[in-house]
Amino acid sequence: MKKLFIAIAAVALTLSASCTKADPEEASSGKISFNVASYVPATKADSYASLVGETTTFMSKAFLHAVGVEDVQNFFGTNGETITANDATNPSAWLPSHDYYWPKSSASYINFVSWYDKNGTPTTIEETSLAWANRTIEANDNIMWADEAWRFNQNNTPGTYKKDAVIEGVPTLFHHALAKLAIKAKAEKVQGGTAEENKTTWDVTLENIKITNTSNVGTLTLTNTDPTNTKTTVAYTGTGTDNVPAWAPGAATDVTMNNTSPLTTEFVNVLEEQSVLPQTLDANAKLAFVLHIITKYDSTQYSEEKIPVEVVLNTLGTTPITAWEMNTKYTYNIIVNPETTVVKFDPAVVDWVEDTQAPTYTVPANL
Numbered sequence: 001m002k003k004l005f006i007a008i009a010a011v012a013l014t015l016s017a018s019c020t021k022a023d024p025e026e027a028s029s030g031k032i033s034f035n036v037a038s039y040v041p042a043t044k045a046d047s048y049a050s051l052v053g054e055t056t057t058f059m060s061k062a063f064l065h066a067v068g069v070e071d072v073q074n075f076f077g078t079n080g081e082t083i084t085a086n087d088a089t090n091p092s093a094w095l096p097s098h099d100y101y102w103p104k105s106s107a108s109y110i111n112f113v114s115w116y117d118k119n120g121t122p123t124t125i126e127e128t129s130l131a132w133a134n135r136t137i138e139a140n141d142n143i144m145w146a147d148e149a150w151r152f153n154q155n156n157t158p159g160t161y162k163k164d165a166v167i168e169g170v171p172t173l174f175h176h177a178l179a180k181l182a183i184k185a186k187a188e189k190v191q192g193g194t195a196e197e198n199k200t201t202w203d204v205t206l207e208n209i210k211i212t213n214t215s216n217v218g219t220l221t222l223t224n225t226d227p228t229n230t231k232t233t234v235a236y237t238g239t240g241t242d243n244v245p246a247w248a249p250g251a252a253t254d255v256t257m258n259n260t261s262p263l264t265t266e267f268v269n270v271l272e273e274q275s276v277l278p279q280t281l282d283a284n285a286k287l288a289f290v291l292h293i294i295t296k297y298d299s300t301q302y303s304e305e306k307i308p309v310e311v312v313l314n315t316l317g318t319t320p321i322t323a324w325e326m327n328t329k330y331t332y333n334i335i336v337n338p339e340t341t342v343v344k345f346d347p348a349v350v351d352w353v354e355d356t357q358a359p360t361y362t363v364p365a366n367l
Contacts, residue, residue, distance in 0.1 A: 030102055030155060034060070034083055034094035034114075035169030037161035038144060038176070050163045051094075051174060054142060056085040058174070060096075060114040063127045067107040072127065075100065075110055080125065083114070092165040094172075102154050109153045109231070113224075114146040114172050130222040130236065132177075134250065137216045139274035143177040147233040148224045171233050176327040177220060177245075179278045183209075183271035183287075187263040188337035202338040203294040207306075209257040209270060211313070213284035217250035218277045245326070249279045263336065270334065280323045281314040293338050 036058070037048035051058070060083050062075035076096065085091035103110070111127055119141050124131035130145055149170045157168035185206055192200035222236035222245055240246025257271050291307040314322045316332070324330060 032062075032096065032100045032102060032110075033155055033169040034172045035156060035159045035161055035163075035166050036094050036146075036172040036174065037163050038174040048161050048163065048173070052085055052088060052091060052164065054144075055116055055118070056088050056091075058083050058114055058116040058144075058146075058172075059121075060112055060172075061125055062100075063111045063113070064103065065109050065111070066103060067105045087164075090164050092167070094166065094169060106153060109151040111151065111226075112149040112170050112172070114149075114174075116142065116144040116174065118142040124221075128224050128226070130224075132218075132220045134217060134219055137178060137218070137275055137277045141178060141275040143220075144174040145177060145222060145236060146172045146174045147235050149233050150227050151229070151231045153231070173233065175245075177247075177278075178275045179324040179326060180273050180329040181271065181276045181324065182269065182273040182329070182331045183257070183334065184267040184331060185260060185263055185270045185334040185336070186265055186267045188265070188335055189339060190263070190265060192339075199298045201296045201299075203262045203292075203296070204336050204338050205260050205262055205292045206270060206334070206336075207259045207290040207292050209259070209289040210287075211255040212286045212288060213252040214255060214276070214281070215249035215252050215279055216255075216277050218247035218279070219250075220245065220247045247278050247326075249277060252284070267333065273329070273331075276324055278324050278326045278328075281321065283312055283314070285313045287311050287313055287316075287332065287334075291336065295338070 036051045038051045038054060059080050060076060061080040064073040064075040066073060081096040081100075083094050083096055086093045086095060113125060113127065113130060115122060115125075115130060117132075119138055120132075120135065122130055123133040123135075132143065135143075149172065152170055155168040156171055159167045159169065160171040161173065187202065187204045190202050190204065192198050220238070222238055224234055224236050227234055236245055237243040238245030239248065255271070255276075260268065260270060288308075288310040291305075291309050293303075293305045293307070294301055295303040314320050321330060
């Protein structure tokens with residue numbers, strides 16, 4: 001029987017809230033800027049990366065609470081402002097499309113709600129809530145939200161996240177809302193090992209590859225609370241366990257992939273890294289494919305097999321992955337060993353039975 005090994009590697013990041021505090025100061029007429037960072041998607045530590053590694057723009061809405069004015073004002077307009085890095089590789093400032101100046105009174109303040117959505121926009125953008133309803137996640141999607149910046153009336157300095165050359169601005173720490181998934185495959189060997197066996201070769205391909213019963217549509221609802229009388233950033237809460245932000249998945253579907261070319265002993269992409277909806281993986285979520293093996297000797301084919309394979313995702317690995325989490329990359333490695341035990345023979349034959357009743361004929365003596 002063919003041996004099939006499936007290994008998993010996953011790199012996870014811990015999500016946590018970042019909070020910066022400063023005492024209220026007299027506001028000035030300085031220009032509004034942003035100090036931004038995003039969680040690094042390749043480390044488990046709470047370290048931050050420059051946002052320009054993923055985007056040079058993001059969106060922000062600003063809610064002005066002006067002294068002597070009862071109504072909250074849309075400081076950046078009803079649709080918000082596009083915030084852009086002033087350099088695509090090493091920005092020194094993140095700025096709105098034109099100059100905005102801080103309110104003159106130290107009793108006035110602005111609350112900032114910031115987000116990034118590569119292929120769409122949130123369905124709800126309010127001072128205390130941010131939501132994406134029934135959002136279909138595309139392979140190249142990237143959705144992030146930033147901790148809300150409450151009660152600011154001047155740029156923070158020195159820079160909060162110390163990324164690039166940015167030295168001041170509204171603290172803006174982004175969190176990834178999606179997970180990423182990749183599938184790789186290789187053959188353990190494609191040729192026999194000894195002098196005689198090295199004439200044996202295997203063509204190994206994966207066909208009809210798919211991940212079954214996972215969702216690419218979901219709803220994410222985030223809420224925030226005014227810290228009252230404190231200039232700070234506040235992490236959003238959500239609908240998950242312990243109020244952690246979590247997507248509510250919609251109907252399940254399949255992720256299909258193209259057949260591979262014959263595998264080599266080096267990993268190739270079966271599914272190139274793509275964004276997926278974070279979700280729990282139940283027993284119906286499976287990796288399925290047909291393992292197609294053609295065996296040859298001295299370039300002449302002598303066997304062909306097409307073996308259906310189906311494995312439950314949440315049972316794979318020493319420590320099974322039971323969910324695709326936000327801000328986490330997952331790589332599933334498929335390793336196929338096509339070698340079988342060499343065909344040998346154990347010959348025997350039924351022993352002759354001697355017939356003791358055989359007749360005796362005596363030739364007459366007079367012949």
